[in-house]
Amino acid sequence: MFERLCIIGVGLIGGSIAKAARAEGLCKQVVALGREKNLPNMQRAVELGVIDAFYTDPAQAMAGTDCVIICTPVGSMQAIFEQLKPYWNSQTLYSDAGSTKGSVVEAARAVFGKVPSNFVPAHPIAGAERSGVEAAKVDLYKNRRLILTPLSSTDPRAVDQFNAFWRRIGSSVAIMSVEHHDTVLAATSHLPHILAFALVGMLGRKDEQREIFKYAAGGFRDFSRIASSDPTMWQDICLANKQEIIPLIQQFQAELNQVEHLLQNGDASALFETFSYAKQARQRFLEIFDDPT
Amino acid sequence: MFERLCIIGVGLIGGSIAKAARAEGLCKQVVALGREKNLPNMQRAVELGVIDAFYTDPAQAMAGTDCVIICTPVGSMQAIFEQLKPYWNSQTLYSDAGSTKGSVVEAARAVFGKVPSNFVPAHPIAGAERSGVEAAKVDLYKNRRLILTPLSSTDPRAVDQFNAFWRRIGSSVAIMSVEHHDTVLAATSHLPHILAFALVGMLGRKDEQREIFKYAAGGFRDFSRIASSDPTMWQDICLANKQEIIPLIQQFQAELNQVEHLLQNGDASALFETFSYAKQARQRFLEIFDDPT
Numbered sequence: 112m113f114e115r116l117c118i119i120g121v122g123l124i125g126g127s128i129a130k131a132a133r134a135e136g137l138c139k140q141v142v143a144l145g146r147e148k149n150l151p152n153m154q155r156a157v158e159l160g161v162i163d164a165f166y167t168d169p170a171q172a173m174a175g176t177d178c179v180i181i182c183t184p185v186g187s188m189q190a191i192f193e194q195l196k197p198y199w200n201s202q203t204l205y206s207d208a209g210s211t212k213g214s215v216v217e218a219a220r221a222v223f224g225k226v227p228s229n230f231v232p233a234h235p236i237a238g239a240e241r242s243g244v245e246a247a248k249v250d251l252y253k254n255r256r257l258i259l260t261p262l263s264s265t266d267p268r269a270v271d272q273f274n275a276f277w278r279r280i281g282s283s284v285a286i287m288s289v290e291h292h293d294t295v296l297a298a299t300s301h302l303p304h305i306l307a308f309a310l311v312g313m314l315g316r317k318d319e320q321r322e323i324f325k326y327a328a329g330g331f332r333d334f335s336r337i338a339s340s341d342p343t344m345w346q347d348i349c350l351a352n353k354q355e356i357i358p359l360i361q362q363f364q365a366e367l368n369q370v371e372h373l374l375q376n377g378d379a380s381a382l383f384e385t386f387s388y389a390k391q392a393r394q395r396f397l398e399i400f401d402d403p404t
Numbered sequence: 405m406f407e408r409l410c411i412i413g414v415g416l417i418g419g420s421i422a423k424a425a426r427a428e429g430l431c432k433q434v435v436a437l438g439r440e441k442n443l444p445n446m447q448r449a450v451e452l453g454v455i456d457a458f459y460t461d462p463a464q465a466m467a468g469t470d471c472v473i474i475c476t477p478v479g480s481m482q483a484i485f486e487q488l489k490p491y492w493n494s495q496t497l498y499s500d501a502g503s504t505k506g507s508v509v510e511a512a513r514a515v516f517g518k519v520p521s522n523f524v525p526a527h528p529i530a531g532a533e534r535s536g537v538e539a540a541k542v543d544l545y546k547n548r549r550l551i552l553t554p555l556s557s558t559d560p561r562a563v564d565q566f567n568a569f570w571r572r573i574g575s576s577v578a579i580m581s582v583e584h585h586d587t588v589l590a591a592t593s594h595l596p597h598i599l600a601f602a603l604v605g606m607l608g609r610k611d612e613q614r615e616i617f618k619y620a621a622g623g624f625r626d627f628s629r630i631a632s633s634d635p636t637m638w639q640d641i642c643l644a645n646k647q648e649i650i651p652l653i654q655q656f657q658a659e660l661n662q663v664e665h666l667l668q669n670g671d672a673s674a675l676f677e678t679f680s681y682a683k684q685a686r687q688r689f690l691e692i693f694d695d696p697t
Contacts, residue, residue, distance in 0.1 A: 186672075236621045256619060285619075298607055299620035303627050306599055308682040309659040314591055315685025324689045326549060326578075327592035328529045330630040332693055334596050337623040338686045342679035346672055353667040360664045364657055366602040371653045374646040379479075379639055386635035389601040392608025393631045396617045400625055 113138040113178040125182030126247025131280040144172035173198040185209040186347030189218035205230040212260045212289045214351035228266040253281035260289045297355035311338040406431040406471040418475030419540025424573040437465035449537045466491040478502040479640030482511035498523040505553045505582045507644030521559040546574035553582045590648035604631040
């Protein structure tokens with residue numbers, strides 16, 4: 112499909128895309144572009160066979176590259192677009208992997224005046240608690256969902272190419288608006304992460320005062336897994352999508368107020384209904400999750 | 405150790421105790437006591453080899469029984485104590501597996517006037533999202549923690565017996581006060597369950613309006629696992645321990661208010677600190693969890 116794929120930010124996300132693209136024969140060569148401070152990581156990526164070469168100079172990285180996927184935290188997108196702008200090539204296809212789409216599109220507008228028609232905003236939905244190229248997996252995106260959020264101005268052929276690219280990698284592709292993406296992911300991903308960070312932090316401080324972690328069970332282990340997520344990535348996501356997240360935090364607070372109210376009043380049957388409904392909802396989620404069509 | 409163990413409530417928890425006790429040769433016989441409506445479940449327990457016999461008549465269940473472990477939801481404890489009272493035997497040892505201890509001790513006081521010296525309140529900390537005897541596992545408590553909360557009036561020999569019983573099953577045993585147990589478990593278990601139930605319910609209602617569950621990833625799957633917990637068990641736990649839980653809900657809401665505030669103000673570095681601290685705390689939790697000494 113591509114001669115040369117350039118991954119910008121070859122960590123868990125970018126590294127896994129590189130591995131998957133290679134495994135599926137979607138590109139002949141994979142290179143990375145990064146900053147000076149990323150050199151050890153990019154060197155490691157070569158050692159691990161994730162990429163063939165790496166550059167800190169965008170001119171060298173872009174030479175002969177026909178596909179670029181930006182995999183850095185969403186807070187860096189504007190700086191990355193600035194860096195690529197002098198070399199932006201109408202024959203090359205560009206995409207990203209950011210967990211928010213509105214902020215990425217805004218960053219592109221800020222740098223280019225309008226979003227380039229050969230940039231297709233994308234978000235591969237694959238959770239992972241580990242970071243860095245060492246954690247990259249060839250099957251991270253297999254049987255997972257990918258969302259593309261092309262604008263009306265995006266070149267349909269570019270959309271088709273990335274659609275095919277991700278389907279070859281094994282993801283099922285959904286297309287939706289930037290706004291809908293950010294609304295949905297705020298609920299299914301951003302809010303849960305905030306809740307996990309908040310709870311684990313609160314219990315962490317209690318544990319420092321007096322041991323409590325030793326009395327937490329496997330349930331807490333699973334619940335808290337997403338609190339191991341990369342703080343930089345999540346600081347960026349939360350700030351980028353705060354307009355969607357803040358109302359959800361408020362809605363969740365209302366849910367908690369309701370539960371507190373039921374507890375105060377000893378309302379057993381209402382509590383049972385609440386917990387029952389959640390159990391059924393979770394069952395419904397599992398059926399959907401285990402069948403990514 | 406025992407001639408005949410009687411499990412009251414042979415579901416996941418009681419069934420797993422039965423299986424583990426048998427596997428470790430801790431009793432010669434295992435029987436169950438239950439209600440009419442539990443007959444199919446108890447019949448299944450016999451078919452699965454979890455128990456040898458079952459009764460709905462406490463007199464028959466208690467005959468020849470030298471150890472009783474009550475494994476029903478904590479809201480039923482008072483009724484169970486009432487049922488056992490006419491047959492309560494000073495030569496028999498009694499214990500439970502309830503997720504709260506204060507309410508269990510209160511129930512015993514209400515029925516007996518004071519907590520019988522041969523009743524040792526216990527709580528095996530083992531999470532599971534499935535219910536019922538079909539889900540019972542012989543190793544559910546292996547390498548897990550068990551908390552005993554004897555009172556000053558509890559017979560030390562009874563405490564020693566259950567300490568040994570649970571250690572043979574593979575649990576590490578901690579002894580603490582009833583109050584400390586309920587305080588700690590409110591934080592490590594009860595609050596997380598409430599958060600999971602509240603979030604999954606909230607997202608479940610959104611999903612009914614417009615599909616969102618299909619865009620949740622593996623992180624949400626883990627986070628929501630404890631929302632599959634048994635609603636009756638959790639209704640009982642939350643009501644029994646509401647004095648500890650309500651303040652924790654309020655503390656958690658203060659945490660969320662703080663995050664909301666940071667988002668409103670775009671305070672990137674404070675968000676980073678919050679998420680970083682949680683990540684480190686989770687790491688500390690994992691080290692403790694994976695080393696139950």
